[in-house]
Amino acid sequence: MTFLDPWRYKYADRANALVASEIRALFATASNPDIISLAGGMPHLAGMPFAQMADVLRDVMIENGEEMWQYGSAQGNPELRKLILQITEIEGTTADPDNVVITSGSQQALDYITRIFINPGDVIIAEAPNYVGALGVFRSYQADVQNAQMDENGLIPEKLEVQLKKLDQIGKRVKFLYTVPNFHNPAGVTMSVERRKQVLDICKKYEILLVEDNPYGLLSFDGTIHPSIYSLDYDASLGYAPNVVYMGSFSKIIAPGFRVGWMIVPDGIKEKAVLSSESAILCPSNASQMTLIAYLKNFDWKEQIREFRSVYKERHAAMVDAINEYLPYCTYNDPTGGFYIWLKVPDDINTKSIQEECLNAGVSFVPGRGFYATGEGDEYMRLSFCFPTPEHIREGIKRLASVIDKKVK
Amino acid sequence: MTFLDPWRYKYADRANALVASEIRALFATASNPDIISLAGGMPHLAGMPFAQMADVLRDVMIENGEEMWQYGSAQGNPELRKLILQITEIEGTTADPDNVVITSGSQQALDYITRIFINPGDVIIAEAPNYVGALGVFRSYQADVQNAQMDENGLIPEKLEVQLKKLDQIGKRVKFLYTVPNFHNPAGVTMSVERRKQVLDICKKYEILLVEDNPYGLLSFDGTIHPSIYSLDYDASLGYAPNVVYMGSFSKIIAPGFRVGWMIVPDGIKEKAVLSSESAILCPSNASQMTLIAYLKNFDWKEQIREFRSVYKERHAAMVDAINEYLPYCTYNDPTGGFYIWLKVPDDINTKSIQEECLNAGVSFVPGRGFYATGEGDEYMRLSFCFPTPEHIREGIKRLASVIDKKVK
Structure with a gap:
């Protein structure tokens, strides 16, 4: 081009x-x-009660249209802030509703917290690999992102403390x-409960x-609930x-199309x-917030979350079965909830290099390097089981194997 | 407290x-x-077709619920981007739809453009007084905001050039x-057409x-359309x-509750x-965007804008009449559209100092100092005629005069 x-030549340093x-x-x-996409993180929505919700929303708009279409407060709708606490208390997260701030998806909460705390060069410690959207925000505020180490029980407290000591020394x-x-x-x-306490104490x-991002907490396959780190503090x-x-x-327990998330914060x-919020968008959308209030008040959202769990449980099982069958030489940490499997391919294969061949074979994934601030991760790929059907997942893994097999054998 | x-002690410099x-x-x-509020900038929405829109939206949600509730693209819905250009072309603003970016209100467009261009200390030239939301964003990115001078025909090109020359020299x-x-x-x-060309040439x-922010362009009282500066370039x-x-x-030609604005930008x-957009919110709300598409396709939005014009024309007239009757010693530049009158009180009155007394008398306004980066403006106040009825406007100005009269006489 x-x-x-x-x-x-006019852009700010952060724009680079x-x-x-x-x-x-x-x-x-x-x-x-x-192409079967095992790349995206789009939630399953096909089972949502669109028609019934359309009727509910119709009534809300007729009765409260003017409020719904008008500017709201920068902090967000007070009724929604209370309803949110009914959801978060399932995992022990309680608060004064005045400490809840509504955001345009939790991505915007990440933007705000980084905006508030980070001068260029300031250090953020984050698990590696890391959520790609968080890495993007951290980079855009020119943070120095330092990798925290994880194992199958999450972030490792002992290594975190050594790391903090070193950073303090320099x-x-x-x-x-x-x-x-x-x-x-x-x-x-998933971080063990014991480690949650240790990590909090170290912080x-x-x-x-400690910034705890919890989009998937209610989506364990078997309904297990882990106490939030917040609840321990x-x-x-x-x-x-x-x-x-x-x-x-x-986004994951109802739907992402309204772009509503939240943060619970000290005074x-x-x-x-x-x-x-005022500076970035004046206020979150009243229309979106009132739609979610109507959903939470008129539908059995707990039952909906149970349904999501069973959908994702089935898709996870399909992916695990297919990996075990078609990619037996790859390793992974089997998740107990959420949307993703982090697959390790044999060391001599670079997941970025095989991406195009896989697309030609009709399957997409996200190469591992995108999840690191520092360029490693080429022996990993992220596979999503949230959106495709079990049949597509199986076929997708088979196609993936058709490419990787040739590199291995 | x-x-x-x-x-x-942990906040970033910008947070201060x-x-x-x-x-x-x-x-x-x-x-x-x-309290009669002559302070806020909330648009008049009482005449909007909420009930009819509720029916339209119901159908959209039944037919396209899954798309509406799902993640969308960071740039925004392609169909909405085309529809936006049908609106902007009324004042000559045309573009490739690929150069339109949807934002969460035009406030977010301001956030993005400042994020992209401003390092701490970089200069932004902005009319003084200035939109308070823009000042907030500029400050939050630690810009050095320099006042451009205006008169009754808008920004003064000759003074702008002198200012730029000086800034260049230092x-x-x-x-x-x-x-x-x-x-x-x-x-x-309103900036005269001749000056629009001159200001563009100087830039x-x-x-x-040149960042042209145009929320009110279609809301002249008599339907006059001014060509955008964009159209001249x-x-x-x-x-x-x-x-x-x-x-x-x-926000002003339909409704602010969906938080949808746009920017038209070079490649x-x-x-x-x-x-x-990806970094700040991942993507704008599909639900909001598809609601606006449904409105634009099913309702006569041009007729709606004509109705808004006549509402605001009547309210503006009520305010001007009341000012002339009750505050004859105050001066102002009579607007030909928009939402606001910028009132100058006699020199020895400080609008911030009389604010509480006015609230006690049952009327609110915004003191002038909030509209300057540099602390001046205490002899001005902003009066909004967009939201209160003509009767309330008249009563509000009367209450204002009851306080100011005592200071003058």
């Missing part, structure tokens, strides 16, 4: 950090019906630890904020957890988060 | 620039029925000029991007205006804007 952007992710590079293939300003404790994206692992000792006299920012989202940070 | 935020605006300080009074990096050319918020003035000469061979970023919004900036 010969196009030279005439404004390129805005680069397309490995996931975005696959967008063009997403609508190709010949005078690095660590602003927060970012963690996805449940059914990690992409690693699939408190080093006076580092909660102080009833304050009405919030003083050392934790908790992030949640409707001081709340003030900054509300001002960030 | 004795609360000391324990995280205060996140401060509550003069408008936000009035939020608490907005729901008080004893080595300041000017990144863009931000202007609201139509029915300026808060100043009420081209000094290689400065449009290059059909490119499909966009190479020196202008154009921002628009549904290089578009790439950065789409990546900003």
Whole structure:
């Protein structure tokens, strides 16, 4: 391409950090019906009660249209903030509704917390591999992202403490630890309860904020609920957890199309988060918020979450079976919930290099390198079982094997 | 308040620039029925076809619920991008739909363009007084906002050129000029067509991007349409205006509750804007976008805009009449469209100082100082005629006069 952007010398330094992710590079293939996508993180929505919801929404718009179509508050609708706490209390996350801030998806909560805390060069500790959307935000604020190590029980407290000690010795300003404790994206692992306490204690000792991102917590396959790290830090006299920012989202337990997420934050940070909301978007959408209120009040959302669990459980089983059958030489940590399997291919195979061949064979995945700030991960790929049917998952893994087999044998 | 935020030493430098605006300080009074608000910028929505729209939306959700509730693209819905161009072409703003980026209100377009261009200390030139939401964003990215001078015909080209020459001489990096050319918020003035050409030429000469924010352009009282500055720079061979970023919004011509706005941008900036969207919110809301598509396709939106014009024309007339009757010693530039009158009180009165007394008298306004980056403006106030009825406007001005009269006489 010969196009030279005439404004390129005018951009801010942070704009150079805005680069397309490995996931975005696959967008063009997403609508190709010949390709089975094991790449995206789109939730299963086919079973949602669209028709019944359409009737409910019709009534809301007739009765409260003017409120629904008008500007709202930057912090978000007070009734929705209370309803959100009914959801989060399932895993022990309680708060004063005044400490809940509604965001445009939990992605925006990530944007706000990074905006509030990060000067260029400040350190964020984050599990490696890491959620690609978080890495993108952290990069765009020119953070120095340092990898925290995980094993099959999640983030390793002992290694975290060694790391913090070292960073302290060389005078690095660590602003927060970012963690996805449940059914990690992409690693699939869940942090043990014992480690949650240890990690929290280490953060408190080093006076580092703990940012807990929990989009999948209610989506264990067998209904197991893990207490949030937030719940271990909660102080009833304050009405919030003083050392934790908790992030949640409707995207996986209801639907992402409304772009509504939330953060639960200590008082001081709340003030900054509300001002960030005003600055970024004035206020979240009343129409979206009131639609979600109508859904939560008129439908059995707990039963819907149970249905989602059983759908994802079936799809996960289909993927695990297919991997065991077609890719027996690959290893993975078997998740107990969530959307993803983090597959390790044999060492001499580079998942980025085989991507095009796999697309030609009719299957897409996300190469591992996109999930690291530092360029490693080429022996991994992220496989999503959330959206394709069990049959498509099976066929997709078979196609994947048709390419990888040739490299191995 | 004795609360000391324990995280205060950890915030980024930019977070210190996140401060509550003069408008936000009035939020608490907005729901008080004893106070007539001449402060807010909420559009008039009472005449919108909520019931008919509820039926239309019901059908959309039944037929396309799954798409509506799912993730969308970071750039925004392609059909909506085309429909937006049907609206903007009324004032000559045409583009390749691929150069349109959907945002969560045009406030988010402001956030993106500032994010993309501004390093701390970089200069933005902006009309003074200025839209308070823009000032908030500019501050939050630590921009050096320099006042451009206006008169009754808008921004003054000769003064702009002198200013740019001076800034160039002292080595300041000017990144863009931000202007609201139509029915300026808060100043009420409209830039003449001749000046639009001159201002564009000056920006081209000094290689400065021109950011044109146009939420009110279609809302002149008599239906007069002013050509956008963008239209004067449009290059059909490119499909966009190479020196202008154009921002628009549904908030004033349909409704703000969906939080949908847009920016029309050159190719290089578009790439950065789409990546900003991914980083900030992943994607705009499909539910909101598809609702607006349904509205635009099923209702006579041009007739609706004509109705808005006549409502605002009547309210503006009520305010002007009341000011002339009750506050004859105050001066103002009479707007020909938009939402606001920028009232100058006698020099020895400070509008911030009389605010509480006015609230006690049952009327709110926004003190002028909030509209300046640099602390001046205490002899001005912004009065909104968009939301209150003519009767309330008249009573509100009367209450205002009951306070100001005592200071003058």
